[in-house]
Amino acid sequence: MLIDAHIHLDQYKEEDVPKLLEEAQFVIAVSTDLQSCEKTLTLSNLFTKVKAAYGFHPEQSLPSDHDKQALFNWIRLHAEDMVAIGEVGLPYYRKQAQVLDERPYIELLDQFIQLAKELHKPIVLHAVYEDALIACDLLERHAVTKAHFHWFKGSEEAIERMIHNGYFISITPDCVYEAEIQTLIKSYPLELMMVETDGPWPFEGPFENARTSPCMMAKTIDVIASLKGITVQEAGQKVTENTKLFYEI
């Protein structure tokens, strides 16, 4: 049984959660805003397999100062109940669709990185392509080393820098049909790799029209094993061990 290192469990119907959890050893359930954090907390209290991460998803409008303060206060208050800060990061896809001043997003990410450092927790990042380099700048500035770039995509320069810094990535089910992710698997060390679904985000190819759930990670492991030239069992064991060590679960 695998660990889903990144899932939005709060976005599924509540009655579907027990069935989804049957398919994973643990899940790292990330949050997107304060309301989502509260829901994730409830789920982690109900199910021992659910490990909570609290944050603010970057692909949305920025919170007001009041809402941001409320979120930071809430996270500090519930730091004992969480395994990480996340999901936080930079609005790469939003930036493609509209003119956007990224500076306040960078400032907010900087504050989350400092919060992770203050609370001695890992950080879950949504920072792809050129945004990954900005995230690296911030992490390095604050000497934060426990970083997980989920569903990472980026340049060779970013990949080299992230490997050098010991940052983790997680592989999504689209590795079955995306050459870009297959190339990433080949170049990134298995020692710094986890698997995830980012559910309920839907996938294509063999997963078309299927509800995203942790069982899809078996296909991801098949791809990792084949590209790394190891057995499926070795690949599964290694990414599970990595995730347990990284999140201290």
Ligand SMILES: [Zn+2]
């Ligand atoms: Zn996510």
